[in-house]
Amino acid sequence: MASSSSSATTRPMVTPPASTTNGGALTTAASSSDDARHIYTVAARSLGDCVDLLLSLKAAMNAEEQEEQRRTTNGTGANGCTGNAMRDIHHMSRSASQEAEQGQGQDDAQPVSAFVPPxxxxxxxxxxxxxxxxxxxxxxxxxxxxxxIGKHVRHLHDHYRLLFETYPPNQGLSPVHEWTVDYDKRSREVPMETDLEYAISELERLQHILEQYNVTDSSTASPSQPIGRNLLQPVTLQATIDPSHPPVHFQTTFGRELWFCSLHAVHHFAMIKVICGEFGMPLTEGFGLAPSTIKNRLLSH
Incomplete structure (x- = not known):
């Protein structure tokens, strides 16, 4: 932990609110700049994985349309379909498991291959x-x-959106103004749930915002929508934990909430994977797996 006599070049310590410490005696050292940038990278990657999935679905829809046009032109009808054009373009994004295996393969003589997606x-x-x-x-x-699929995409997108939109400067307030987020104020019955093109566009927009912070010197980033630079900036989380009781409040930080949004997205990826499998469009092995699950599988092989 950095001491109070650190030089001016050392990032300052941030003391959590007294209600979150034992007598206010605990302090938390700021993360290194590399660690901070990686959190932005992980969050951007989760949105990118969702974009890749939707692009794969879009490609499958186009293939289906072309096959239907071919059948109409040839006059073969449904029974004349060979199935080749209906073959889906599977979700081929670089999943977290694939990246982890490739990284381990650089250090080990025999890289783990059990979880490499097809x-x-x-x-x-x-x-x-x-x-x-x-x-x-x-x-x-x-x-x-x-x-x-659309409702799950809208739901996971809403969490990122609400975290970013409630950042005080995005509400015309000072960056040091109290930051409160309530994930229960989600949107429903909106274009994100039904319009594939719109969903891709909105996910890419948030992904781009996060990627703009993934630079060597974050102070030079000029994102289209400001989000927090200090991952230890205090955030008040308002949550409905019981429908028969008023909302409660918890003290947290921007970094912790950004990580929550990323892990929360993985949970919904797993549900989307179930739906895609039900409809006959399997996804890659690593899609919808939590980082801790991937790590455990790699360590056990």
């Missing part, structure tokens, strides 16, 4: 719930409590 399309499984690719984004899932 590189080429595989035979599609028989769908549990038949569904046209053009309907996949909005069709309710039988296995996932009538949820849809």
């Amino acid at each position: 590189r080429a399309p595989i035979a599609l499984p028989q769908p549990i719930t038949p569904c046209k690719r053009s309907e996949m984004y909005t069709k309710p899932s039988v296995l996932a409590c009538q949820g849809t």
Whole structure:
């Protein structure tokens, strides 16, 4: 822990509110700049993984449309479809598990390969719930409590959006003004849930904001929408923990909430993976796995 006599070049310590310490005696040293940038990277990557998934779905929809046009032109009808054009373009983004394995392979003589996602399309499984690719984004899932891919995407996007929008400067307030976020104030029945193109655009917008902070000198970043630079900046979280009681408040930090949004997104990726599998569009092995799960699997092999 840095001492109070650190030089001017040392990042200052931030003392959490007294209610979060034992008699106010504890202080927390600021993270290194490399660690800080990596949190922005992880958050941006989670949004990028979602964009890659939706782009894969869009490509599958285009392939389906082309196949239908081919059948119409040839007059073969549904029975004339060979299935080749209906083969999905699977989600091929660099998953966290793949990156971890490649990183380990650089240090070990025999890199772990058990969790490397397939590189080429595989035979599609028989769908549990038949569904046209053009309907996949909005069709309710039988296995996932009538949820849809679109609703899960909107939900995980809302958490990032609310964290960024409540940053005081985005409300015309001073950066040191009290920062309060309430993830329960989410949007519902909005274009994010039904419009694939709009969803891709909004996810890419937030991803770009985070990537603008992933620079060698964060002080030179000029994002289109300001977000916190100090990961230890205090944030008050308002949450409804019981519908029969008023909301409660917890003291947290921007860095902790940014990490929560990233891990929360992974949870919904897992649900989206179930829905895609139900509709006969399998995703890669690493999609929807938490970092701790990936780490545990790598260590056990």
